Amino acid sequence: QLQLAESGGGLVQPGGSLRLSCTASGFTSRYSVIAWFRQAPGKEREAVSCITGSDEVINYPDSVKGRFTITRDIAGNGVWLIMNNLKPEDTAVYFCGRAPRWQCSPRSTDFTSWGQGTQVTVSS
Numbered sequence: 001q002l003q004l005a006e007s008g009g010g011l012v013q014p015g016g017s018l019r020l021s022c023t024a025s026g027f028t029s030r031y032s033v034i035a036w037f038r039q040a041p042g043k044e045r046e047a048v049s050c051i052t053g054s055d056e057v058i059n060y061p062d063s064v065k066g067r068f069t070i071t072r073d074i075a076g077n078g079v080w081l082i083m084n085n086l087k088p089e090d091t092a093v094y095f096c097g098r099a100p101r102w103q104c105s106p107r108s109t110d111f112t113s114w115g116q117g118t119q120v121t122v123s124s
Contacts, residue, residue, distance in 0.1 A: 009118030022096030038092035050104035093117040
């Protein structure tokens, strides 16, 4: 029974930065991938960035490449999403998800555990 929790969201001006944290409790293994998704009002849940058990990473939207970085924390039991040069279109609820698979997936239906989400608002 795995539980995930996100933190680090907030209000930031365009061009600013935030670091989101995803922490896990309960049983997990390297046979899993962790990914960040986001969902803006009226939009589908969108895959943002993913990391595998072997630390391969994928950033999905072209709009975040070069600005967002997913990484494990020092202890290896959490995942960060480091977001730089934030734009108003990044505004969304950001979710951390875990999928029992070897390879990353952009499909939210592949993910079986979710955090409650953390709000990121980019506005002047």
